[in-house]
Amino acid sequence: MKKYILLLSLLLPVACSAQVAYGGPPSNPGNSNGVGNSYDINVQINNPAYFTYTNVDELLQPKVVTNAFQLSFKASPHENTRVFAQIDFSNKRRSVPEGWLSLKLFNSTSSTAVADNNPVALSSYPMLLITQPPVPGNNTYSFVYNVILNPLTKHVRPDNYNFTIKFTMTKP
Amino acid sequence: MISRYTYIILISLLLPLIGYSQNATVQGNVSMPSLIDLEVTYPNNMQIGFEDLEEFAHGKEYRNCINLSVKSNCPWVVSVKSGNNAFKSTSNVRTSVSSNIISLKPSGKSAYIPLTNSPTPLLFSDNDDVVNNYTLDLKMDTPWNAEGGQYGLNLIFSVSAQ
Numbered sequence: 140m141k142k143y144i145l146l147l148s149l150l151l152p153v154a155c156s157a158q159v160a161y162g163g164p165p166s167n168p169g170n171s172n173g174v175g176n177s178y179d180i181n182v183q184i185n186n187p188a189y190f191t192y193t194n195v196d197e198l199l200q201p202k203v204v205t206n207a208f209q210l211s212f213k214a215s216p217h218e219n220t221r222v223f224a225q226i227d228f229s230n231k232r233r234s235v236p237e238g239w240l241s242l243k244l245f246n247s248t249s250s251t252a253v254a255d256n257n258p259v260a261l262s263s264y265p266m267l268l269i270t271q272p273p274v275p276g277n278n279t280y281s282f283v284y285n286v287i288l289n290p291l292t293k294h295v296r297p298d299n300y301n302f303t304i305k306f307t308m309t310k311p
Numbered sequence: 312m313i314s315r316y317t318y319i320i321l322i323s324l325l326l327p328l329i330g331y332s333q334n335a336t337v338q339g340n341v342s343m344p345s346l347i348d349l350e351v352t353y354p355n356n357m358q359i360g361f362e363d364l365e366e367f368a369h370g371k372e373y374r375n376c377i378n379l380s381v382k383s384n385c386p387w388v389v390s391v392k393s394g395n396n397a398f399k400s401t402s403n404v405r406t407s408v409s410s411n412i413i414s415l416k417p418s419g420k421s422a423y424i425p426l427t428n429s430p431t432p433l434l435f436s437d438n439d440d441v442v443n444n445y446t447l448d449l450k451m452d453t454p455w456n457a458e459g460g461q462y463g464l465n466l467i468f469s470v471s472a473q
Contacts, residue, residue: 180333188339195346195382198441208337239341288341294439295384300341308333 180212180222180308188240188286188304202288206245211281214249214274215310222282222308223265229301236295237262240302241287249280258287265307347387349470350380359451370452375418377447379434379468384441386473390430391415394465404460412452413464423450430469 185206192198214220224242228235238260247254253270260266269282286304355376361367381387393410400406414423417434424431434445 180335182335182337184337188337189342190340191342192344192346192384195348195384198346198382198384210335212333240339286337286339291384291441293441294386295343297343297345297385300343302339302341304337304339306335306337308335 180210180306182306183209183211185209185283190288198291201290203243204286206283207286209281209283210269210306211279212271212308213277213279214271216275216277217273218310219273220269220271220308220310221267222269222271222306224259224261224268225263225265225305225307226261227263227303227305229303230298233296233298233300235300236291236293239289239291239295240304241289242268242304243285243287245283245285247280247282249282252280252282254282260289261304268306343384345385345472347383347385347470347472348381349389349468350382351468352378352380354378359449361451367453370450373449373451375446376449377415377466379445379447381434381436381443381445381470382441383436383443383470383472386436386439387470388432388436388473389434389468389470391424391426391433391469392430392467393426393428394467396428398462398464400460401463402460404458404462406456406458408454408457408462410464412454413466414450414452415447415466416450418446418448423448426464426466430467433468435473 185208186204188204188207190202190204210222212220212222226240241258241260243258244254244256249271251272251274253272254268259268271280353376355373357376359371359373359376361371379389381389393413395410397410398408411425411427413426415426415433416423424433433447436443
């Protein structure tokens, strides 16, 4: 009986955490999502991150979608709030260069956040994007980003590459 | 007195609040067509010719006389052909000089490829770099039955995806 209770006490938090962490897929490509409670991180799409190459010289130049989206979240009054970003390409059969896309901070409403002004190269692993120190009150801060398609040095096979950039906000 | 089950349930409810994360996503797309480009330059304007009997008797070789720059996002092959079967005289001589007296090869390779008026593969991508630069060597064999004069010939390079 003790074993069952111990197991239950361990499993319940896992189940609850998974439910909290799930943001769900957006209904349409390029749309924002968020679930509407006070701990949410929300994304608002300003300019969809759709890129098209039309000639070979464009492979060697960066392409930028300026003011692509706005991240907003409420800062914790007690701890650092961190936002991580990672990317997932749907074309698993194609190899995609590491760091093909980057995010660059365009502007933000926070004067205390630590957010790199240099482009942050996206990877399949979470990369730290923003560290917002604790702020008294229940302030919501916004961070607007450009999406950069970086120049290529290696072949990328002709195809249509759909990607999802996932933002994870953590509070210790 | 609170039972031990109450403590367990309380712990179960509190634990998720200790560690916390939230997700949001942005979706996008990169449309990547097949992109290939070839640039050919002749550093010395490709004015070639025999200057003495020794050269005429043994043929003449021009090293690194053609530059090729290939830009591509996929594996490629460069082919070459002559514009005509024979050189055209530009100085009113009557003899015809076959285009196959001209052969080409990538610099550093040993086997020359004679020109014909059909595309012949000359270079293949041997790495996955977007930009590749090469130089070509040219060999001109002796046109034994040709009159002295000036002759012209077009070299046509093409690139395609493998």
